[in-house]
Amino acid sequence: MSRLASQADGEPEAIFRVDGLTKVYGEGESAVHALRGVDLVARQGAMIVLLGPSGSGKSTLLNILGGLDHASAGHVWFHGNDVTAFGDDALTEYRRRSVGFVFQFYNLVASLTARENVSLITEISDNPMDPAEALALVGLEARLDHFPAQLSGGEQQRVAIARAIAKRPEVLLCDEPTGALDSQTGTRVLAALDTVNREFGTTTFIITHNAVIADMADEVLLFGDGRITGQRHNQVRAAPLGLSW
Amino acid sequence: MSFLRSTLTVKLMRDFWRLRSQAVAIALVIAAGVGTMVMAVGLIGSMSATRDTYYDQYRFADMFAPLVRAPETLMAKIRMLPGVAAADSRITTRATLDLPLVMEPVTARVHSLPAASPSALNRLVLRAGRYPNPRHPEEVVANEAFVRAAGLPLGARMKAVLYGKQVDLRLVGAVLSPEYVYALAPGQIFPDNRRSAVLWMDREPLAAALNLNQAFNDVVIRLSPGEGGKEVERRLDILLAPYGGAGAYPRAQQISDRFVTNEIDQLTTMATLMPPIFLLVAAFLLNIVLSRLVDTEREVIGLLKAFGFPVRAIMLHYIVLAILLSLGGLALGIALGAWLGRGMAGIYQNFFTFPFLRFRIDATAYLVALAATLVPVMLGAATAVWRAARLAPADAMRPEAPADYSGVAVTRLAAALGPDEPSRIIIRGLLRRPIRSVLAILGLAAATMLYVASMSPNGSMDRMIDLGFSRADRSDLAVAFAEPRDAHAFHELERIPGILNVQPFRTVGARIRSRHHEVRDGLVGVEQRGDLSRVVDIEGRTSEAPPVGVMLSGRTARILDVGVGDLVEALVTEGERPALRMRVTAILDSPFGGAATLDRAILNQAMREGDVLSGAYLQVDKAALPQVYARLKASPMIAGVTAREATLRTIGETIEENFSIQTYFYTGLAMLVVVGVIYNSARISLSERARDLASLRVLGFRRGEVAFILLGEQAVLVLVSLPFGIWAGIELWRFLIGQFNTELFTIPFFVDPRVPAQGVLVVAIAAAATAFLVRRRVDRLDLVRALKTRE
């Protein structure tokens, strides 16, 4: 079992505990083993980066952690609750309360302004931030009333981050958040994620193909062929704005 | 090239298969359009052909000329008139029958039998039994509808009062006549086959009873081909005036033919009005489906063009798809039309007694159906195909930029209207595609309109009947005399035990004229403050005949082009045939009112006759009804009796019978349109929004919350469409009423408030059922896929 959170100062508090997670798409001859038994423990408040070749199963893991997809076998414990045993409705409530997502293609609602895209989520949350506050946190206080079509890619991604964090989720899952962005814009997005992680203690998973980004994480997980093939602990997290690729 | 083409064909079939459920929804709407069209065109063709063949084979007269009495020798002169191809004299009268199975007296029109020769006019179709034997003067044949309705076996004996004489008649046959395809008794608006009959008997006994030996009182005429008839009519009137001619009239004014023609006209209205509605809706649906397809395939189109694929082939690709999407509708529509047409022909057969009425769809109907289907294909595919053709390869390869929602009006309006973000998504979505939203609203409104306009006639009919039979006519019975009578007849009626109240009326045949305009309709003399029969206007207000002058119906006033204060001339066609000049002192629309109503005393005076009446309304003690009937049946002076209640019952039954069929029919049609519009517009919206909606699901929105966005949009469309639909339906009904009205009756404009309410319900049910179907797709959204693609 990979002990991601083995820190010196006492017993770590685990937010996720993953046991023997497997995922098989399809059946028989054409079956694809996306995950072949993943075990991990994630400490609350950690910044975790997942690295690995294309098709190694990173997105699959993240989707199961976030309650988007069902596992074929194994368990995901979230604060001691078995997420893999949840039905569709329970998964929806889980995503609604506890999980924030950021995607490669932003997935903003084109017919809503930046502020409205955020309040779309705050309207259904128990203890949300003010949408303007969330947008200020990602440096977009000046673009509140712009529609996605009027924003750059990086700005759109920061709106997506504001949307994801505005409900104060415990977990933030980011699948290639900088995948569609250039280096400079990408670092600003990463800086926003870093701020959120530090200020709110939001446990953050970031999938990337970019090894440089791993420097800003507490923990780095290396993926290969549906398994975790290696792991790394950074004593010091690099500042995102100093990264470049 | 051929490889590409065949691959494109594979794509075509895959597209078609993928769009199958939308294709079904489109096909249903096209089927409704094609179906109503095929049905109406088929029925028009079948009815016209049947009518024409029937009239021709049985030599139905082109012109009719009733008179009092003329010697048979006059026929030679009539036959000599230019334009007259053939003329037959006959004897026509009225009688009352006393039948064992019918409580009320039966009113009969009696004609002398046409000659047995094939050249005779108005020949009969023998349906059962045989024709009367000249050696048995009591033998008669009767119209089949009456024989059935009255439950008379062949050989049945009937007591009759024929021209004041008691006679015994014996039924030996049942017949059809081109003259009575629609057998309407005078003064009635629905056939009452149980209480009104048409009899034909040998001419000899009839002549003897009416003192018309070697004489006649009715002429029927066939015109030479190409003869208009106006001149013949004029000459006939001159020729017959000395013999009490009541005025010749053409077939177009013959009551049975008028109803048949009227029905064909109404079918024509239906055929021109209804199918376009469905076909335009179908065009809209095809358009949104194809436009969406072109949108999602812009990259493919660009690729094909970049590879040098000809634009023609790409256009053809989408046109063929549009045709494929419509073909099902065409086939279904033809089947539906044939089925409905056959059903309707069956209903018509109850109304119109044709010897044969086969519903046939001829080549024209198929061609019309095909042309009708091409309309939505062309209209619907045009913009989409054009867009595909115009796409520059380079543009097409670039992914579509996110839709720009920054229009000022749209933003402000949505921000103001939307209480929360999901509602703003809905409102902005609708406002961003204003044309599509408006068209969807129009399509949905068309469904409501169709329902409201089609179901309103019943309310108006009910109201007309209510006006006619409870506000205007409050008598129990109305009796008509064989000939005008003086006050003795009035007292004679009064003295019958059980008759509580008698209100006389006087009718006089006349032609009412103003300059070159003419209306042939009688003058009706009514009592002031009569309680049994009152003058009632179309709004139900009671009125009186004016104390001086004459009151015209609105329709008559329009035809004569006169107003209050103008003079009209009435050329009376009976008695001393005076020409009366009368001032119009009132104009009033009443449901069943005659053309011209005046005070009976004034009419008597103008006719230079004493206190004369043509008949009377009676109030009868219910308990004494059988005895009253017995007296009336035996009374020599009475030629016709109508019982208000029995008439009302017959009308009720007739309407009831057709009402339920009609309800299913129009409910079905309205629902088809709603399902077609909602299903397609929701599916398109789902396809455009799938990514948004899936993202929302990922972000923790529940299924219901996501469905609200998609279906809320449709709900807004439906809600907005309803008032328009109701309004349009009411206006359409107002327009149609103008088409339906005849001299016989004026349908009051009235919309039963339940009809729009039911329309709303029908639309809501159809919309909800469709929403349910689409909702299942929302529930099955693939969350992970939405995150992988850029759209």
Ligand SMILES: Nc1ncnc2c1ncn2[C@@H]1O[C@H](COP(=O)(O)OP(=O)(O)OP(=O)(O)O)[C@@H](O)[C@H]1O
């Ligand atoms: N819906 C699916 N059906 C079948 N196979 C799938 C499906 N989704 C993913 N896979 C397969 O599962 C494996 C893991 O996919 P996953 O998306 O998790 O990879 P990844 O590590 O995120 O790759 P990338 O870096 O390219 O995003 C791949 O081989 C992929 O083909």
Ligand SMILES: [Mg+2]
């Ligand atoms: Mg991935």
